[in-house]
Amino acid sequence: MKLGVLTVPLGGMPLKDALAYLKGLGVQQVEIGCGGTPGTAHADAVDMLAHPEKIDAFAQTLADSGLTLAALACHGNPVHPNREIADGYHRQFEAAILLAEKLGVRTVVGFSGCPGDCEESKYPNWPVATWPDDFEKIRQWQWNEKLIPYWKKTAAFAEAHGVDQIAFELHPGFSVYNPETLLRMREAVGPVIGANVDPSHLFWQGIDPVAAIRELKGAIYHFHAKDTAIDSRNTAVNGVLSTLPFGQIAERSWVFRTVGYGHDESVWRAIFSELAKVGYDGVISIEHEDGLMTDKEGLEKAVAFLKREIIFDRRDGNMFWA
DSSP: OEEEEEOGGGTTSOHHHHHHHHHHHTOOEEEEEOSSTTOSSSOOHHHHHHOHHHHHHHHHHHHHHTOEEEEEEOOOOTTOSSHHHHHHHHHHHHHHHHHHHHHTOOEEEEOOOOOOSSTTOSSOOOOOOSOSTHHHHHHHHIIIIIIHHHHHHHHHHHHHTTOOEEEEEOOTTSSOOSHHHHHHHHHHHOTTEEEEEOHHHHHTTTOOHHHHHHHTTTOEEEEEEOEEEEOHHHHHHHOTTOOOOTTOTTTOSEEEEOTTSSSOHHHHHHHHHHHHHTTOOSEEEEOOOOTTSOHHHHHHHHHHHHHTTTSOOOOOSOOTTO
C-alpha cells in the first residue's frame, strides 16, 4: 500500500508547491480533483483536454515532484433530475476519463449520483426507508430507468478509454452508499464498477469497516483515509440521522475527523489488516475534512498517524516460519 493524499485542501497552493510540500511529509502518491465537487484547483479536465499542452505540463510537474498519480477525482451527480446539472457533471466525468487515459491512470473516483423520483422531479430523492411502499417504487424506478442505464453506458465509455476502475465513494445521499448497493451496481453494470472505501461514511451509518471490506473483496479500487467521531450523547438524543449543519460541531451526532481522532489505532490497524487480507494493495489516500483542524495540521497529523506502522507494504508471499 502507498501513502497518498487527496490534494483538495491544498487548492490554494500551486500544484508544484503542493506536491513539494507533500513529498516533504513522506507522501508517495496523490489523488487530484479535476472537476465536480473536488473542484479544479490543480487540474481542470475539460480545460486540459482543450489545451493539450496543459496536460504535458501537468504530467511534467508530477514527474518532477517524485510523486505518482494514483487516481483522478470527479465527484458529482450525473443522474440529477435537473438536466442542466446532470449534463454538467456528466461532461466533467467523461473529461476526467479522457484525461486519465492520456495520463495513464486507470482509476477515476466519484459518486453514483441520485436521481429524482420521476421524470418531472426537480431535486434528487434518496429513499432509504422500507415503508411506506412508495419508497420501494421510487427505488425500482431509479435503478431500472436511470442508474443502471447511465452507468452501463458510462462504464463502456471508460473501458474504451483505458479506465477499468470507476471507484464509487460509498456516501449517503447517493444511490450507492453501502456494500449492498455497491455490489448491486457492480452486478448490473460489470467489474469496471468498484468501491472507494471511506470508513468515515461507514462509521456514521453504523457499518463496521472491517466487515464491509471483507464483503467487498475484489471490488475495492480506492481507499480514503478519513475518520468520524460519534458523539454518544447527541446520538442518544437524536440518532445518526440528525441533519444539523456541519458547523454545529458540538451539537452534531457525528463529525468528520482526521484519522485517529474518531477511532484509535487498534481500529485502524484492523482496517488495514483486512485490506491486506482481501488483497488490496492500492493507495491509502488521506481526505482531510476535519472542522477542528487547519488544512495543513489535519494532513500532517494524518500522515504522522498512518506512517506510525499502520499501513502495510506488499508481502512477497514468503512466510519463513510456515
